[in-house]
Amino acid sequence: MDVELARTFLEIMSAGSFLEAAERLHVTQTAVTARINSLEAKLDCKLFIRNRSGAKLTADGERFVDYATSLVQVWDRAQIEMKLPSGVETRLCVGGETSLWTPLLVNWVLWAQNNIENIALHTEVADPENLIEKLRTSSLDAIIVHRPNYYSGFVVEQLMEEKLIHVRSVNNPTPDLFVDWGPDFRDQFDAVLPQPRQTTYSFNFGPLALQVMLQRGGNGYFRTRVVKQYLERGVLERVPGAPEFTHPVYLVYRQGEMTEGLQKALQGLRLLADEDAHWFL
Known part of the structure; x- marks a missing residue:
């Protein structure tokens, strides 16, 4: 399915109207309407109820939000992966909640720089809910948090007993x-x-x-x-x-999506968790 259809759907949901979505996307309102008509035809359901106050999601539209979000995020991630720097074979995206950025996340990044070749590394520091959602939608490969969410398909591993x-x-x-x-x-x-x-x-x-x-x-x-x-x-x-x-610390990653780079990075994190490093925050 055309990713732009899903992106247009999400923009209408956010803006609350076809007109505002068209302005945000820098296209005509006719183009936005055509995209949604095409999307509804492909899904064989109605996604929006339109009235003078704007556009409201139908029950089917509510159900489609997660799918559209995942589709757009995976596509955006794919575009990033395809634009890797010269000599880099893969990208690893990891995240940690705010209280864990030092020294654990810092040491993890430094370890990866020294031990994993030909890899681009992206790190994010955020609240646990944000990190878990990004892991669920494949925007992140692995996260470290204090309170994990046991989604189906997640591997949750206790890293240390703080x-x-x-x-x-x-x-x-x-x-x-x-x-x-x-x-x-x-x-x-x-x-x-x-x-x-x-x-x-x-x-x-x-x-x-x-x-x-x-x-x-x-x-x-x-x-x-x-x-x-x-x-x-x-x-x-x-x-x-x-x-x-x-107050334990958990490592969370998706089941079955273990690249060689991620596998090595997780091994390094487990080693770092056992070290007696000074925690400053």
């Missing part, structure tokens, strides 16, 4: 700093600790909370690999008797 531990500033152990490490952490926290997690200072980004604690004092839950260096230097200390919580 923990969240309660630490405090040696010089000034207050105030309480609550870092939201995600749904799993919140469930564990609420089940074990009697005190509420509503504090004066709360964060959804661990590195920000850590810098506040290092500069002004406080206490909170942080990843063991990140605070290890500060514990060793005596800047921070563990809170006696405080429980610790699991």
Whole structure:
């Protein structure tokens, strides 16, 4: 099927009207209408309901959104693959969520540069939901996240068993700093600790909370690999008797789509996960 038909369909859905879609695509409204008529004929169903307010998806149109999105993304990926630099045989696209970009994703890229020949490497840092969607639509080959989604066709492999531990500033152990490490952490926290997690200072980004604690004092839950260096230097200390919580890291990739370059890259990542590197964020 012509990819431009799917792209036009998605543009109408986004714009909310045939006219606005035509302006975005720099074609006439007649051309947009002709494309949708052709698409509906190929699919043997009606995709849009048109009225004075614009265009609205039908039930069949709603069902077609995922297919159209996948088709366009795969085509865009194919175009990128066909434009590889001279001497490069393949492209590898990997992603990691924000809290994992250093050192894990950084070290992974450096390892690939030194150990995989004739490969172009693309990396992305984003939230887990974005990464999982891009993996599902083949925009990424592999991702590292804390909370995977077990889609059919995904291989989910635990890379490391990270923990969240309660630490405090040696010089000034207050105030309480609550870092939201995600749904799993919140469930564990609420089940074990009697005190509420509503504090004066709360964060959804661990590195920000850590810098506040290092500069002004406080206490909170942080990843063991990140605070290890500060514990060793005596800047921070563990809170006696405080429980610790699991915060594992997972590698996720699609089943059955294992190129030689990807296979070698995943082997390298597993080696790096076993190393005792300093985590700075």
